[in-house]
Amino acid sequence: MSDILILTEDQLRQRVKLDTAAIGVIETAFAALGRSGVVMPPVLSMQMPDVKGELDVKTAYVPGLAGFAVKLSPGFFDNPSKGLPSTSGLMVVLSSETGRVQAVLLDNGYLTDIRTAAAGGVAAKHLSRADSSRAAIFGAGLQARMQLQALCLVRPIREAVIWARDPDKAAALAAELDGDGLTVRAEADAARAAAFADIIVTTTPSHHPILQADWLRPGQHVTAMGSDQPDKNELDPYCLDRADLYVADRVSQTRLMGELHAALEAGLIVETGDIPELGDIIRGRHPGRTSPDQITIADLTGTGVQDTAIATHALAAFAKDATHA
Amino acid sequence: MSDILILTEDQLRQRVKLDTAAIGVIETAFAALGRSGVVMPPVLSMQMPDVKGELDVKTAYVPGLAGFAVKLSPGFFDNPSKGLPSTSGLMVVLSSETGRVQAVLLDNGYLTDIRTAAAGGVAAKHLSRADSSRAAIFGAGLQARMQLQALCLVRPIREAVIWARDPDKAAALAAELDGDGLTVRAEADAARAAAFADIIVTTTPSHHPILQADWLRPGQHVTAMGSDQPDKNELDPYCLDRADLYVADRVSQTRLMGELHAALEAGLIVETGDIPELGDIIRGRHPGRTSPDQITIADLTGTGVQDTAIATHALAAFAKDATHA
Structure with missing residues (x-):
């Protein structure tokens, strides 16, 4: 050319x-x-x-x-x-x-919107339970919508809840996405939104944790994709401690600007040498989820x-x- | 727009x-x-x-x-x-x-060609003797030509010599640039090319020094602009020791990829905190050349x-x- x-x-x-x-x-x-x-x-x-x-x-x-x-x-x-x-x-x-x-x-x-949402789909495809039918989306922006769409492409999602700091935005997005075989509603209580779901996706630019570790239950998968700067943080650092498996898109990046960054700062994680990347799961170099009861976390910061x-x-x-x- | x-x-x-x-x-x-x-x-x-x-x-x-x-x-x-x-x-x-x-x-x-050559002009304008009339260009590529053109815009250059590793290329460039009030010839001996000039500009991608410190004489100005990677090096590190004034386009860059890098590696320079940048001379925060007999060096790595x-x-x-x- x-x-x-x-x-x-x-x-x-x-x-x-x-x-x-x-x-x-x-x-x-x-x-x-x-x-x-x-x-x-x-x-x-x-x-x-x-x-x-x-x-x-x-x-x-x-x-x-x-x-x-x-x-x-x-x-x-x-x-x-x-x-x-x-x-x-x-x-x-x-x-x-x-x-x-x-x-x-x-x-x-x-x-970027497409490849970011697609990464959420890839993470869910490789880490969530195959029978996941309920999703919780934290946030009500463009990625909230697109991450839910991506989940529906890889898992048999039937119901979804939207939690957002602004309940009106959550309600508006839920109304927009509801229908076509998918039931979507807003959930004002973040803990209840988390408890509801097989797959939780956080899509906010939050600087303080919005998903608490004691809300998690066995079998869930969490994708945190909102953090792309060192001062952003969506997950209570204890989530990483609680999870059976934490996977980074790129460890060298999540160390600096992902949820891993906050967990390192909190001293909850010291050694990152063994952390698998999403590519390791896809290529079968790491087994990924090995039981339906495990809690898995994917930390997505966006890669070149x-x-x-x-x-x-x-x-x-x-x-x-x-x-x- | x-x-x-x-x-x-x-x-x-x-x-x-x-x-x-x-x-x-x-x-x-x-x-x-x-x-x-x-x-x-x-x-x-x-x-x-x-x-x-x-x-x-x-x-x-x-x-x-x-x-x-x-x-x-x-x-x-x-x-x-x-x-x-x-x-x-x-x-x-x-x-x-x-x-x-x-x-x-x-x-x-x-x-980039324009702004790179223009930087050579700025360096000569602020560091070379105002009466500089003879230039030596090391290299025979596009920047060899453009650096000479830039010098002619800021100093009363009448004669120039071109030295290049390939004498045929030096001769061809000299023939092309000769005329219009400027006498240009190829010089096969690098030491003689250096000795001839009031202003020396090195424009090569060399990985080994091509300008030796003992070739320099009082009153000369040297602009080294070929090095833009850590493994490139045009000036014998002792040139920086010999010079009365070394000026960087950006110290944080020349430390990593300019002639300063080689001098630091050779242990000839240890402390870089006092090194002036070209902008300091232009703004009058550093006096620059203070006598016609000083030897000055400008180290240009190219800046955003x-x-x-x-x-x-x-x-x-x-x-x-x-x-x-």
Whole structure:
């Protein structure tokens, strides 16, 4: 490809969906992450306090893929007062052979939403009980909705509850998602929401734990996906102590900005050398859940291989279009 | 700007030149670098050894500028055998107010070439003797040519010599640059090239010193701009010992990947707390050269503020176009 392909958010929304194909692509990416040859540098993070802004840059190189993505994720927290979403950004895809720019995906964060939700699906597929039918979602934002959609793609979910700090938002989201074979309602009591579910997904930007360890019961799976900065924290650190199995998307990241970070700070975990990553479970290098009564936790902070995988997936969709045109 | 501006390399080449305006913009950027509020995270660097590739990502936020740039610089060293340049890349400009993408500059490294050469001009303007008329350029690549052009914009250069490992390339470049009031010739002996000049610029990707300390003489200024990785090294570490003044573009970077790195490794420098940065000289916080007989060295590794500055400069040129259209 000598010309650079520029794709807009609208084009990407039409072609790339949260579906089993996207979940498969992200599953493969996590499996690749543990293999030799994959390179994923630490996140470049820039804080701009005077404009309440931050920028994260993520990338990863996966041998065998035709390209690799570099993702720019800005978050500007005064944007809602200007009628704009806080987050936006784009992905640039470069050739793995020549480094030349192949495509610019002006997705405003849409592909990140997809790959983040898909990771929740992958975690549930590999860690939750196969018969999980009840979900509890903490939070009422975009990822609350998408994480529930992802669960429904991998587990026979029939009922879900939504808990959010703002009960009106929880009610509105529940009303929107209810129906089509799925019963969804808001639950004002966080402990009862947790007790209800086989799978709990926390999707908040909370700086203080919202899921308490003594709410957990045998057989549950928890995915915590809201924490992506060192000062964010959704799980009471004792949850990690209580769980039979804690799995990171990438230990080197969850040490710094995930739920593991809070547990390390609390001194509840000292040694991280044995912690499995999601890719280890997918590749069968770690058995994962070994009994229906275990409590499992997946700690997702978002990785550059997911970005490279979803960007490659998006480009493939458009290449197919071009062939059929 | 609600729409995203996409500019190609051709468009940028037509509008943005290595001229006194570009040098002024880079000078202002270095002055800003020392001020509070400027944020410049460490370079994100990814090595892809199996495809002989590397990627650097640089960025910087400068309060008061409307936007900030994120630059992707890939280097793929098998490219020349495929008829492609080793380096390419692009810059993305984001709004300092909202983080939204304002522009994608598909420059294939052209703006980096400009801002890198302009930094050489800024260093010579602030560190070399005002009457410098003779230049020696080490290397015969694109930056060899552009660094000489930048020197001519700030000093009354009349004669220049080119030394390169490949004498044919040195001769070809000298023949190309000779004329128009400037006498340029190749010099096969590196020591004689150095002895000839008031200003020496090293522009090579060398991993071993090419400029020896005992070649230096009083009154000279040296700009070393080829080293941008920890294993690159153009100056005999004793040059830093011999010089009266060593100036970094950014001490935190030259410690890791500049000539300072080699001098630290050799144990010739232990304490870096007092080292001035180019911005300190520009802002008058450090006197710089205080006598015509001093030997000065500028160590340039390339900074994110230069990228933000040149990208903003480029966008301003196109905004002016739009106004006049």
